[in-house]
Amino acid sequence: MKKIASGLFVTALLSACSMQPSMKPSPEGTSTVVPIEQTDIDEVANNDVTQSLATDFEMIFIDQDMSFTGTLPCADCPGIAFHLNLYRDGRFEIRQEYLERNQILLVKGTWLLEQRTLHLMNQQHTLPTFQFVSNRRLTMLDMASKPIVSSMNYHLDRSDRLQSIDTRRPMLGLYRVNGDEASFTHCETGERHSVAMTQHHMPMLRNYRQDEALQGEAVVATLTGRIGNGQDSKTLFIDQFEQFWPGAKCPEFHAPGSVQGVVWRAEKLADRYVPQQLNVRVLFRDNNTLYGFSGCNNFHASYRQRANTLQVSSLAMTRKHCEESSLIESEFTQGLQEADRAEVNGNALQLFKNNEVIMQLLPAAN
Template sequence: MADTLTGRAMIDTRMALPTGLTFEAVIEDISRADAPATVIGRTVIENPGQPPIDFAIDYDPADLRPQAIYSLRATIRRGDALMFTTDTITRVLTDGATGPVEVRLRPVARSSGASPAPVGAHGLSLPASFTGILPCADCEGIRHHLDLWPDQVYHMRREWLGRPEGPLRRDEVGRWYADPARGAIVLYGASEMPLFWEVRRPGRLRQMDMAGNPITSDLPYELTSDGTLSPTDLDTLFLSGEVLIGPEGPALRECLTGRVYPVETEGAFADLAAAVEAQRESEATPLLVSLEARITQPHPGLAPQFPRLTVLRFVRAFPGESCTRPEPTAELANTYWRIDSLMGEDLPPVDGRREPHLVLLDAPEARFRATVGCNQLIGRYERAGDRLTFAAGASTMMACPPPLDALERQLSEVLKATRRIRLEGERLDLLGDDGAVLAELRAVYLR
């Protein structure tokens, strides 16, 4: 005999929903991190009307397992296009409870252009959100939501599922940099150790161990992206930032990322305001603060259209101090050098193709790889002071469409003709015998 779970879906939008939509709610067993979720029950409502949407899902109690974790997931689609989805775990059927349960669906960000997004030298198509459930030694799995931006900022939410001692969630903001030697990106922020992610494809990352080595396992250590950015809300963040007071109200410049967040006048805002009043000598005097906060993402149709910060707990103020971050430094080896020009002609990236770049690796031997967005040219190089020469080796053999075919031949000729370099900060010039500039490059995705 079937039981029924009842619920109500709230939609984060004040705009009227169009007709022709399909609402779906699914009960899933998410207990196993090494296997897809098992569907226990489902309901589909065509043309659900305006929110809130009431629903009921029939399921067979005989399908339930003791100690399993059951979650409710809901989506709204127009045809094949996903428009709204739940982005947090809503546990259901705990201790026999059959509802009612409330879920909140958030809008899914979609690229407005028809052209594929450009691919950075690191191999990722950004901005994008990456999600997945990764294995866990002492729990059922760790659900990840990782938002990456091209300006090297990341937001991450992690949830430890099925812990005997209760749920655990950790949110953080930070910065990422590219590691060409590993073919990876590295996250550094609130975590005690940097987190290494191997770039498998433009929409796929694989977790590496704490030392930055590949994990050899058949278990699902990968996060995937559909190429869109759906930023998640973050809670219980421990942040340091510089207080800014402007005509539109207070804001916080977060020190690690450099992002500026308008501050809501709720929560523990009064404590922050009191510290500003008591410890800031003048509007020109910087004031650094540490606090616990929540970052809430904007929702379409609602104002304002940018993330907001809510102070949960004020910790301390540091009068006269401001955010400081060391300038990145570029080394010739193990750096992505974006190729900005060849023979005096600009070299813009091509949509859907990898950013033109050159990488010089120094271990275990001096080798290079380069591309204009089609084939990869690889070989050896020799350096002595400002002298640099390339010895071409192999190349992939894809047929390149114009203008990439001509640019690739030009890059090959430039590498053969290079005799010297001029390295100044984040700029690198490849020079010929007579000192003429053959190519201009810039270091990108540095720490």
């Protein structure tokens, strides 16, 4: 009888050790603890599949602010540099930089941790879903929320300490000076910001005031800057001024409609993508003149457009030499002068020669 009682006690003890704590939904914005089920694991050789599965069986806590960084694959660029900050109060910030495309996406929102799966929620943007494979590593999941089995890197690694998000980015917008105050309206978002009077703003302000045609007028400008935080959330801090684009307007990104008045960024030369950090751009003005930047040099010329036909005169250019952009610059300027037809199709401007597309441009967002 004692043996039976002893056996029942051991059975009950083992049963109690294997029980998992009950899970209750956590209020949004609070820390979530995910218990890990204990299962029998067979020893298997390392491969892409086993590397994509969780190898750290500790509980996952987001009870402190943390940063994750890494470079993830990109379909048409060398990679996407990610910087993700998770805050213990349920907020997140993310910076995605598309390498060689001069495109930076800054997004804020709230996170939700469901078991080990991390959801990043924002109403305007669709963001990837991640899984904690350990307390120090996230891996991106596919559309079905399954691990991606690939030899390419889909991991973000945790930094030793919280790192501030770099919020600087290229911008295109309307700049205006009224008395001692300057403002900038971002074309992409329509948000208006006062411009901080810093040393990096001075060259821009000086160029504006020296051009009599711009006095009191709003002019499209390109620059690199950041929006302040807290009390400065309506203030633009300029990091670098690029140039003014007289005769341009804020583009209609989904339906530009007209060749004229839009700052066009070269996207492709034939079937070859143009690295966006070269900032190859052109503006066709209403007065039959055009000007722009070809990756190293500034240029200007006259042109004629009748219906869809196009004829561009020889370009007048500055004479700098830039090794990294010389080939792109040569192909772009040659194609611009050889084009015989221009069409706006969807949101793209296509230039043709003998009925073949030799160049495709998109409205510049920055």
